[in-house]
Amino acid sequence: MTLYDDTLTLLKELIRNACVNDLTPDSGQEIRNATSLERFFEGTPNVEITTLEPRPGRTSIVATVPGTDADAEPLTLLGHTDVVPIDEPKWTKDPFGAEISDGQIWGRGAFDMLFITATQAAVTRAVAREGGLRGTLTFVGVADEEARGGLGAKWLSEEHTDLFSWKNCLSETGGSHLPVTDGSDAVVVNVGEKGAAQRRIHVHGDAGHGSLPFGRESSIAKIGEVARRIAVADLAVAKDDIWQGFVQAYRFDAATEQALLEGTDPAAYEKFEGLAQFAHAVSHLTIAQTVVRAGQAINVLPSHAYLELDIRTLPGQTNDYVDDVLRTALGDLASEVEIEHLISEEATVSPTSSPLYAAIEKVYGDFFPDTPVVPIISSGGSDLRFARRLGGVGYGFAVHAKERTLGETLAQLHSHDEALYLEDLELTVAGYEAVVREFLG
Template identity: 65%
Template sequence: MTAQLSDIGQTTIDLLVELVRNGCENDLTPDSGQEIRSAETLERFFDGAPVTIRRVEPHPGRTTLVVSVEGSDEFAEPLTLLGHTDVVPVDRAAWSHDPFGAEIADGQIWGRGTVDMLGLTAAMATVTRDLARNARPRGTLTFVAVADEEARGGLGAGWLAQHQPDLFSWGNCISEFGGSHLPVRDGSDAVVVAVGEKGAAQRRLTVHTEPGHGSTPWRRPSAVQRIAEVAVRIAALQPPASHEPLWRDFVQAFRFDPDTERALLAGADDDAYEAFGPLARYAHAISHLTVAETVIGAGRAINVIPGTASLELDIRTLPGQSDDDVDRVLRTALGDMADEVAIEHLISEPATASPTDTELYRAIEATVGEFFPGVPVVPTIGSGGSDLRFARHLGGVGYGFSLYRRERTLGEVQGLWHGTDEHIGVDDVDLTARALHRLVARFIGA
């Protein structure tokens, strides 16, 4: 197996094993993660290479490493590779492999973060070191091993964007979510590249009634009853489908029969999404404002009728949808209850998307074409978030890029993100490392 790998692929796999074993679990608390372990691994990895290394640590142990290769032409376009080193927690008992053992078996590397996104982070580091050692680029190349991505970047990319936005260039960025294949209905191929992601518009809905003793409930309205009615009304929400070009291009890439394509583009038939098979939920998510009821709270004592109850909503917006749009949708759904329900804004971030008419996107298309000649590249958006949104907020462009073998479909790869027994193919790591090397060299002129 090892003999079949490229040198850059083998180096990437060796580094990936170390990063997985560091076990930088981020449980959303400030003291978790401890990405300093992977920062130290990467510092050793770059030891002796002609690079500039800077550490950033907004909180003890939450370390981001910035590695730069200075370009020879100050006017050449720079490129930044945004990798993250934290991973989501695991339920160890549910895994059939040690989640932090990085075991290589059956052509796969098993472990938390192999897909999201330590495999790509390792490839970014390997490509950066190789180019630093062997060719001075025209444009400056920066590799950033970011902390805290899994908690929305408050101690990572978000902190950097707010407090040290000039530490490196955000103008052209590459990160996760790209390179898998679509199961096109006629058997042909298509490769997806993320050009954007949905926004966050989290809300807490609260109702108030008169509290009372649980022994005398007659004609006493309960906040539990009222919030239950709120939940029923919100659950019945049916936001309209997107009519944006990104959704149209995604649908057309599957080459459905004309009736199915029309139904999906019109957005009038939810059953039409079944045509996507395992990708149905994802397809529905990237074509709609989505509202998920996730947390409910009311009462503390069993003998007290509560006077306050709340419902929290995980709402994800499409590009162009504002906080005001979200509140209008909620009030419409609440109907005659709207005036008695308080709507509180929690985390709110707009959706972001980068154009496809850029030099970096064209470089991505050309690179995919090298490895999969004649295969179209389909731009799409992520249903969740990534650090690329900070680049877009600062005026840059950002795309998700890696590359998988032909049989690795978008649905299969998505199913591994944050999942039990997360794993990645050894040959997929090798392919990603080689493709990323070509992309970087093409774009910065190495």
């Protein structure tokens, strides 16, 4: 069998194991995929296998192929093995059937990110069978990524920091293309991701009987005004090189480019068409109002209400910065609210000057000659942030056919009828084999 055949066979098995993470501690049960991966490596020489679980069934697997030169740079491939839940009535395919039709493989996790995980494992096994390369290669099948890594990469980075190297890491996703206005091509590589600064805004009012509202301060009316003011907050556009490079890669007319880089015309984002929401997200602090709570009984005036905000920060935007933005938006209401911090994680970005990034650029250049490589940040999160926090670099890497735009690949994430083109699986297998040999060999 070819390396691609091995990868496809493993991918089918990983999808069918249905390791669904619904964010509860005992969901996921990634032990099924860890067992499949352990069996996949069984009998392979030159590979050291370790399995770990912080909670029964929440298993991560580490496969290490020692290098022949202790001083050579190491490389770690981080592939998560859990998937998000499904709404089965809205699928037209069996979500865990790994069906192949119309040139695609269908199923939850086919795109996010089991195709990369299977590729990483297959390439690691192939390198082990050859006896290894100069640098040490490690594959990690990680649990719990979809719940922000508390039982996976976060736990590994805190409790087993030295089990494998975090210095140079590859994970999801990268390798899709930008629909450049003049018809030319550009391929993207994920170099970072936004941070999280979740907030809960509390307000208080007067309690009382629902039949006697006159003269009482309504906590519901107050939280509504809080929500309105936050919704119209003036949020500054990014001024970093990544946003500038992303805009310039599109080759817009001068007026559009200026409006986007200076943040003078929100309507200019429509020029990105299907990527308008993504472009806005990676160029701004975003504040999504997602949960509001007040009251218990219909005949009781609630004295307390709260609003939850899913806030995503750009690199350099601290907790203090976020709180200042909120207080400025609230104006004279700021003194009447309590701002509670929930999950807070700073944005992380890796440089484009590292040897690993240079290897990625070379491989993309081999696949797509004379095509610019454009660094981008993700509006969501990945396990790569834990590598960056430990001083390493981390990049999202895959290879997609030129027809697969960034907008199309983003649309696959957590979608109904999730699918991956087999052509992209074949390209990604070749891409990982190339980048591993380029960097470690």
